[in-house]
Amino acid sequence: MKFTKLEIHNFRHISEQYIELGSVMTAIAGQNGTGKSTLLGWISQASDFKQKNKTLLDTPFKSKYSEIFRFCPEKDYNKSYDVSIHYQDGLIDESKKMTTRLIESENRYRVDFDGRGTALDFPVIYLGLKRLIPLATEKSITLHDLGRISADKNQFAKLSKEILYLTRDIIDAEFVTTPNKQILAMKTKDYGHLGNSAGQDNLGQIISSILSFGRLKNELKESYKGGLLLIDEIDATLYAGAQIKLVDKLFALAKSFNVQIVFTTHSLEILEHLSQKTGEETKINFLKWNNKNAINQINPNIDHLKNIIKVQTGQVKKVEKIQFICEDIVAEQWSKNLLNGTDLKGKVEVIKGPFPDGTLIEMANSKHPIFKNTNFILDGDARVNHKSKKTPRTAILPGQYKPEKVFFDFVYSLDDNDEFWDNDHNFIHQTCFGNFSDNNHKRWFNDISNQQYFGKGCSRLFNRWKKDNKEAVDQFINEIKLIIK
Structure with a gap:
């Protein structure tokens, strides 16, 4: 199964816009406040995986509504929001409408699917901004035995080394949990999980997520229909070279594991890199302000995109006759x-x-x-x-x-x-x-x-x-x- 489009009929400052999803990789970019993270959340909410299989880090293949959305009693409670997710199941084009509804007795929102229907039975991993909380600030850290992760630690180490260009280090893995996250941390002969940088911490969570789909594919075999990996601020804490390498490695693994990857980013390096690859497999969606509303541009000109992100006017190119x-x-x-x-x-x-x-x-x-x-x-x-x-x-x-x-x-x-x-x-x-x-x-x-x-x-x-x-x-x-x- 492949998701093709998220259609926003009515959500806060976004109205009658749609996000096109590449069959392998999709970037959602734009200035702060345009709604990138929220759109990522809507995509994740379309699925509710029913199987008992777990990720490498022993978490379910689904996202929690409470970790994504925060609705304001003053601004949101008197409104109903509508979005639709479009997807292909085999050769058939399908869609599912998601509508918010206030449950007054509990003073909270919920999402209804096609009225009072159900979400899609599809595996999702959502990596929100909570994953970026530094290990050093966590109140408690627990180190676990690798257990069933041992079979994947060599691939984890290889990817970590290649993406971060750690040419002289021999990488091993440690399984760490905190009140806010579960991660595979990098370990060398010189340092352990407490010595991981923010970039290593973030990268460890991303790598373990994509490898989780590889394991799920092996477990489900013929019944495996693919998966969806959503990453908020994929470039956070990573230097430019590592960002490009990460995107390329994820693209190759996504094709191998039949996974769609959708992420938000502010990285001009990533956007310029992907702009040379746009097509059916790769899409760039760029949200920009227009009369206090966010509108989406699909696969925009990279120079135009740079000017908006940098808040600068473009240079008029002189045509050499x-x-x-x-x-x-x-x-x-x-x-x-x-x-x-x-x-x-x-x-x-x-x-x-x-x-x-x-x-x-x-x-x-x-x-x-x-x-x-x-x-x-x-x-x-x-x-x-x-x-x-x-x-x-x-x-x-x-x-x-x-x-x-x-x-x-x-x-x-x-x-x-x-x-x-x-x-x-x-x-x-x-x-x-x-x-x-x-x-x-x-x-x-x-x-x-x-x-x-x-x-x-x-x-x-x-x-x-x-x-x-x-x-x-x-x-x-x-x-x-x-x-x-």
Whole structure:
């Protein structure tokens, strides 16, 4: 069985949000007070394991409601909260609704499942913040014989050594209980459980928990359906290197034992590490404030996540444009117009000449280092004049002539009733071409009388041409993309 989603319909400052659960590992992150630990508690409350099997530390595979939730008479007692847990049992998608209810005679809350139904019969280990109480502050400590744990102590020692990078220590285990917790402590020839650091203490509880599922799998055999390990503040008391190693070891063991691991964290190291692995098996849920309510983002951008956790604004990344050199201002204007409306706009910078005919081709074919990373856009006449030369990093404008002739021929062929003409101002075929019987394309293109109807930057003229020449436009854009690629 696999849990897929926790849906929060209504709980304090969270409304109509859901937490996606990875099939192996899930991180719940966010600033303080957003409700991370409470969500972990709701997931744990969905299950009530009925079997008598115990963990390595002789505790049941279930969580206690009283250890997770604290409801306030003033703020909570007049409210009812609703959440739903979604899961897959085989190939069937199921869900179970959990609703809080105040028992007035006892002045306490309880959780109902699907009305007055029952929780899921599924093994859970919940490691809350109580586990982080230092051993040195405990009023009493009891050391027990390892007993049945002896069979797992070698794997416990190996994992402890690898995660904490204790390369020179020979690790053994001690079974310790206090009024607040049961732990496997690390022992070496130099120190015992009283010499364990807070990180060793915390890690010992996490390792013994995941190994407990390995033992449960062996005990239940065919009837074993998996398990759920929930860890509040997984990174607490551990340095960055150990945090990453712990996550990787837990992931591998979770897959081996068919366990889902869900944890809360503030560790940027863990979140950045997991952000490279997100998918069906791994999910990151990030709770952020929005108008005094917490909303969830699933697998957010890691830079965005860092900025929120650090309470800082992000750095705007400067986009380095890819430069192309063209022959003159007309080629520049046309090139920019062709790039408008495509995903290349803003990525490509076109720089104009003037360059004499053939100069750009000589530059493109030159092996001088100064041109090594330079790209070029040639006028259409290069298709004819230089067809024998295969120039690198070069795109060619549409047509087989200079741009001015391409547009001279195009406008000349337009019907008298075409939308391009402006009859109200007598900009018609006759006035456009009447003074250019010599077919001087450049003089026609640059004529002030015509330019005022070509639009700003000749955009009106270019756009009218593009309307009838979509295939040629696409070809040019694809040439640019191939050069960039």
